[in-house]
Amino acid sequence: MKDKYQLIIIGGGAGGVAAAIKANELKISTLIINSILPLGGTCVNVGCVPSKYMIERSKYIFDIKNPRFDSITISDLNFNFKDIVDSQIKFVESMREEKYEKVLSSLENVDFLEGKASFVSEKKIIVKDKIIEGGKFIIAVGSTANIPQIPGIEEIDYITHIEALHMKDVPEDLIVIGSGAVALEFAQMYSHLGSNVTMIVRGDKLFKETEPEISEYIEKYFIEEGIKILKNTNVLKFEKTNNHKGIAYTERNKIIFDKVLFAIGKTPNTANLNLEKAKVVYNNNLSIKVDKFLATSNPDIYAVGDVNDLPKRLETTAGREGTIAVLNSFEKKNAFIDYNLVPYGIFTHPSIAGVGILDKDVSSLSSECLCLTLDFDKVPKAKIINDTRGFIKMIINKENEEILGIHLISHDAVDIIHEASLVVKNKMKVSDLSQMIHIFPTLSEVFKLVSQSYQLDLSNISCCI
Numbered sequence: 001m002k003d004k005y006q007l008i009i010i011g012g013g014a015g016g017v018a019a020a021i022k023a024n025e026l027k028i029s030t031l032i033i034n035s036i037l038p039l040g041g042t043c044v045n046v047g048c049v050p051s052k053y054m055i056e057r058s059k060y061i062f063d064i065k066n067p068r069f070d071s072i073t074i075s076d077l078n079f080n081f082k083d084i085v086d087s088q089i090k091f092v093e094s095m096r097e098e099k100y101e102k103v104l105s106s107l108e109n110v111d112f113l114e115g116k117a118s119f120v121s122e123k124k125i126i127v128k129d130k131i132i133e134g135g136k137f138i139i140a141v142g143s144t145a146n147i148p149q150i151p152g153i154e155e156i157d158y159i160t161h162i163e164a165l166h167m168k169d170v171p172e173d174l175i176v177i178g179s180g181a182v183a184l185e186f187a188q189m190y191s192h193l194g195s196n197v198t199m200i201v202r203g204d205k206l207f208k209e210t211e212p213e214i215s216e217y218i219e220k221y222f223i224e225e226g227i228k229i230l231k232n233t234n235v236l237k238f239e240k241t242n243n244h245k246g247i248a249y250t251e252r253n254k255i256i257f258d259k260v261l262f263a264i265g266k267t268p269n270t271a272n273l274n275l276e277k278a279k280v281v282y283n284n285n286l287s288i289k290v291d292k293f294l295a296t297s298n299p300d301i302y303a304v305g306d307v308n309d310l311p312k313r314l315e316t317t318a319g320r321e322g323t324i325a326v327l328n329s330f331e332k333k334n335a336f337i338d339y340n341l342v343p344y345g346i347f348t349h350p351s352i353a354g355v356g357i358l359d360k361d362v363s364s365l366s367s368e369c370l371c372l373t374l375d376f377d378k379v380p381k382a383k384i385i386n387d388t389r390g391f392i393k394m395i396i397n398k399e400n401e402e403i404l405g406i407h408l409i410s411h412d413a414v415d416i417i418h419e420a421s422l423v424v425k426n427k428m429k430v431s432d433l434s435q436m437i438h439i440f441p442t443l444s445e446v447f448k449l450v451s452q453s454y455q456l457d458l459s460n461i462s463c464c465i
C-alpha cells in the first residue's frame with residue numbers, strides 16, 4: 001500500500017466497487033477502503049441478494065399451502081427455517097466471493113484496505129492511525145437502518161433487515177413498522193413463513209411512491225393473506241411482558257409480539273467521516289449534497305449511492321453512479337443519470353414495478369393525462385398460470401400520445417418492467433406499442449394489450465391482432 005493515490009474510494013459496496021472497476025480500466029492508481037459491513041456492502045450481504053433468496057423460498061412455501069391449480073395439491077409440506085437461513089448465508093458468501101472479492105483482487109491498479117476512514121483535511125484521510133493522501137475522492141459509505149426513539153425500546157427485541165435475515169426461528173408474532181419496499185417485502189416473507197404479522201404504518205398508504213391504486217391493491221392482497229395493517233398509527237411505547245413477549249401500545253391498540261422489525265428508512269453513514277474537514281456540505285438528514293454530476297461542494301470529492309441526496313437509492317443507481325463519478329472526475333465527461341428512467345420494483349407477490357412519471361405528476365408538464373388501465377384478468381397468460389391479480393396503468397401525454405410512465409402490480413411485474421423502461425426512454429407512442437408483436441401467451445403482452453385498449457374494445461378481439 002502507498003501513502004498517496006490518485007483516487008481514494010471510501011466504502012466497498014455497489015457504488016465503491018463499480019468506481020474501482022472503472023478507475024482500474026482508466027489506469028488510475030486507486031485505494032478502496034471498506035469496513036463495518038463485509039466487502040460488497042448492503043446489497044450482497046444484507047440487502048437485495050439475501051432478501052430475494054429468502055422471499056423466493058417463502059413464496060414457494062405459500063404456493064404449496066395455497067395451490068394455484070385445482071388439479072395439483074401437495075399434502076406433505078416440510079421445511080426447516082434454519083436450513084433456509086443457512087443456505088442463504090452460504091449463497092451470499094459465494095456471491096460475495098465471485099462478484100466482489102475475486103473481482104477486486106483482479107484489479108491491478110487498485111489496492112484494498114480494511115478499516116474505517118475519516119477525513120483529516122481536504123486531501124487526506126486517516127485509517128487505523130495511518131494518514132493517506134488522495135488526489136480525488138469518492139465517498140460511497142452507504143446508509144444504516146433507522147431505529148426510532150420510542151419509550152421502552154431498550155427493553156424489547158427489535159430487529160432491522162440485518163437480523164431479520166439471520167434469525168434462528170420464525171417469530172410467532174411479528175410487528176413490522178414501516179410502509180416502504182423493505183417493510184412490504186419482509187412483512188409478506190415472514191407471513192408466508194408462518195408469522196402472525198402486523199404492519200404499523202404512520203400514513204394512510206403502503207408504498208406511497210407508486211400509483212395510489214397499486215397501494216390499494218397490495219394492501220388488499222396482504223389483508224387477504226392474513227397480514228394485519230394498522231394505518232395512521234404510531235407506536236407510543238413498548239413494554240416487556242413476563243413471558244418474554246413484548247407489548248406495543250399505539251393510539252388505539254395493544255399488540256403482543258415476539259419481535260419488532262423496523263423498516264422506516266435509512267440514514268447515510270456520514271456521522272463519523274469528518275466531512276467539515278473536507279469542506280463537503282451535507283443535509284440535515286446526513287445525506288451529502290451533490291449536483292447531477294455527483295460532485296459535492298468540494299470539486300475533488302464525489303459522493304455516490306445511498307450516501308448522497310439524489311432520488312431512487314438502489315443497488316442499480318449506486319453502481320452506475322460509481323462508474324459515472326470516475327468518468328466525471330477524471331475524464332470530465334459530465335455524465336448523469338435520468339432518474340425518471342430508473343425502474344423501481346418491490347418483490348412482493350404479486351410484485352410491484354414501474355418507470356417514468358406518475359399520474360399526479362402529469363399536470364406539472366402542463367399536459368392532461370390520458371391514463372389507460374388494464375386488469376390482468378384480460379391477459380391470457382395470467383389466466384393460464386391462474387394468477388390474475390393486479391393491473392397496469394399507463395400514463396400518456398394526451399396532446400401527442402407519448403407514453404410517459406408505466407406502473408403495474410402483477411405476477412412477475414419486476415421481471416417484465418424493462419420493456420416499459422425502453423418505451424418511456426424512447427418516447428414511444430401508444431400506437432407504436434400497440435402494433436408491436438409480442439410472444440403469445442406471455443405476461444409482457446399486457447403492454448401491447450393496454451395500448452390496444454386505447455382504440456379497441458378488448459372483449460371483441462381474438463387473442464392476437
Ligand SMILES: Cc1cc2nc3c(=O)[nH]c(=O)nc-3n(C[C@H](O)[C@H](O)[C@H](O)COP(=O)(O)OP(=O)(O)OC[C@H]3O[C@@H](n4cnc5c(N)ncnc54)[C@H](O)[C@@H]3O)c2cc1C
Pocket residue numbers: 010011012013014015016033034035036037038039040041042043044046047048049051052115116117118140141142143161182269272273304305306307313314315316317318
Ligand atoms: C433489505 C434491503 C433490500 C434491498 N433490496 C434491493 C433490491 O432488491 N434492489 C435494489 O436495487 N436495491 C435494493 N436495496 C438497496 C441497496 O441495497 C442499496 O441501495 C445499495 O446497496 C447501496 O449501495 P452503496 O454502495 O451506496 O452502499 P453499501 O452497499 O451499503 O456500501 C457501503 C460500504 O461502506 C462501508 N462503510 C461505511 N462507513 C465507512 C467508513 N467510514 N470507512 C470505510 N467503509 C465504510 C459500509 O459498511 C459498506 O460496506 C435493498 C436494501 C435493503 C436494506
